[in-house]
Amino acid sequence: MIGHTVVLLSLVASHSDIDLETVAKISADASQVASVVLASASPVAGAITLATCNRYEIYCEVPQSEDVAAARSEVISQIAASTGLSQDVISTALVSKTETEVIEHLFSVGAGLDSAVIGEREIAGQVRRALNEAQAAGTATGSLVRLFQAASRTAKDVGSRTSLGSRGLSVVSVALELATDLSRDPDWSTKNVVIFGTGAYAGATLSLLRERAAHHVSVFSASGRAEAFVAKRGGTALDESTLEAALEQADVIIGCSGSDHRLMAADIAALERGTRPLVAIDLALTHDFDPELGALEGVDLINLESVRMAAPEEQAQSLRQARSIVLDASEAFAAEQRERAADAAIVALRKHTQQVLETEVEKVRAQHGCTAAAEEVEFAMRRMMRQLLHVPTVRARELAAAGRAGDYIEALQTLYGLEVESPSAPSVKNDSRCPVTGSAADDAAPAPAAEARTPDLVQLSRAV
Template sequence: MTLFSLVATHADLDLETVGILSSGAADVAGSVDVPAVTLATCNRLEIYAEASSDDPAALEASREELIDAVAETSGVDRDTIASTFRTLVEDDAVSHLFQVGAGLDSAVIGEREIAGQVRKSLADAQNAGTVSGHLTRLFETATRTAKDVGARTALGSRGRSIVSVSLDIAGDMRGDGAAFYRDACVVLIGTGAYAGTSLAQLQERGVRDIAVFSGSGRAEQFVAERGAAARALKMEELSEAFSAADVIIGCSGGNRQITAQEIRTLAGIGPEGREKDLTVIDLALSHDFTPEVADLPGVELITLESVKMAAPAETEDSLEQAREVVDAAVQEYLTERQQRSADDAIVALRRHTQSVLDAEMEKVRKQHGCTAAAEEVEFAVRRIVRKLLHTPTVRARELAAEGRTEDYVQALQDIFGLEVEPRERPEREQPAKRRRAEEFTPAELAQMAAHLQKVPDGGFCPHHRPGEFAVERLEVAQRLTQAQAS
């Protein structure tokens, strides 16, 4: 397997292009035949995947397949997409993901939302069945590293985010931020991850009047799930809420944008503006508002591009601390991966020698029978094999520590013709098969009987009343219980 990633971020592209590429990103991994995880945020689209082998042709084929999938879901010209993505391979892909998860590659350095987005992207891939064991370990380790950065460095203690910076900008534009938010009326559009973060940030700033609207009708559920002191808006209440609003925040990321004319009508903006100014914050990657909203009198429009330009710079000491944590985690992950590859090679070599030994011993038994002499020969041969494998085993681990596992694997292929296959963690695809009564051992049945004596008739366990749960009991265990009771 070869790990690689396709990367399109704010560092290379304008956010409008990133947003177009990200449309339909959730469907990309499921539409290809390679294991893949998609990470799509407000300022990046990244796809982490595994090619079937380390052959450059296999890597290129997998890359082309992903580019085709992105082109189909986004509607962007394929050649444009091919030239837009950077391709990172193996160690570079690992290092990049760890930096992303720690907030070192964000528009707002040290942002705290990105670690959750990395974690969620893995969960989504697991639910969709598009992830492999290697990708799972990669993303889990990146998430743990992000937590370490947050706990051990000043970078994580600042708690900055796209949302917090945008609200800081709005507060500065309207005067004293703290005083402004305490008396502000805010309308929040959307019920996704950024909406949840925005709601929490508004409450931290002391906003008492928050109204939530969702075109999908999820506003009431969204507010109830968070126990927030906010109210859900219906469509017919939108005009009144917009008219009273000091701030409107859009983070729905829907297909439809709110136009300047709609803002003018709903918020009651005349030719000279209105009685109080209005701040519109657009946090949706695909934009919830058209750019012309900024031209309305008395209206200030804050976009993700504005946040990116205004994001505060971190001190060099904080960044250096975070980089050291990330670099150490990357090195540890790569070393462990080399060791796992060495273990796979050792298993392959031992399996090969064992199969040769078993085949030869089968010939001995056919010729001489299962005699004491044959057993003595087998014992001696196995001892010789163990001694012969000792040095190759030690050498494999030494080379792994030096980062030269590939040399060892190549030597096995050249000398023995062995193909070293990576071992995936087994995943249960079918529910556990129920055991029949005759498949339980006497000790297990006795243990069941002892447990049943403590459970009321018709009950499930000693802690629940009869009738709350019902389970079918093994008849043989019931008979043992009755025998023990008598």
């Protein structure tokens, strides 16, 4: 089989296209879809899932364009099986993107340009975590790793080269601003706050509460992780026996867990709160709080839809600059992907010519021995081979840049009967050389260009 540049496919359900309730339904129990799809007979070679408070996206690598339809069908089938929704509902909700669309979309997402709060900070960390989790699960291929690492670098470029997000806006910060506006007393130092959850959003929430001088913060986790969470970040851990008392004294409750344990309106109505007002902030896509909570007297409910409507618009100039950075980075990454197909073809051609050359050199050595004449003939043959390979190498680069690497590869097979190996890197599954070390590893600078190339290409370039 002739090798081609791998095809990138993404299936996207986000707040930009559908309502958050549908996104939440698709996200439910779909975290293991990537592993299940890879274990099936589908053509998907690798997959990374990006699930946040307002999106569910799965990024796949497939061997060739002819496999895209089958890959999409398998992903939809597995999401339907895990969520209980019909395949028609899933298919309608998920927007498919391929090739350069995938690259530009992920880069935009990572830079916060596709968020409910434009320029938000949390999404870049979520992109890094999605990659880490896929690496740990063994579902990330080399192409997908490069894609997500490039998205993280682009997000950093947008942050450092534009004023986008310089105010530190995020879903959490906008929600807290709304809570401040709704509260009778804007002083957070006097408020009793209860956080539900111990994940990334809970951590970001606690940090922002500290910035607002909130001193009375309690944390509840249905899974029993509150003690470990507050040990690292501060606050008071709650359990089932102390939660009710904390809720009776709470001024603000914040849901960040997205667990199956939902706080119902009846639970709050049954508390002995008197006339004490309550602001409930529900940041969980699947709702930590009953939507009917907002109908109770003295209770104001803030949800993700409220945050999206209240999020301020960034300056047009900053947005244009950020989008330009994303577009340039997307085009550069796409060009690099195309060049990888040329690298594989050049490696195959040089391997072939190297084998022919060595055969002829051995004949010269056998006939003339290690004489000066034999060395001169060998030198001349190697110089001639370098000259003969120059034009085919240049043409490979030119055709790859034009997206026509497949034509070049087919010509090699027709002329020489060569089989060109796929340029995609192997999965990092069970690879001790690729440990998952957290965000520090994701933030590392890209490898030098020479090291990023196929090793055989570098070696053959020196040998021929």
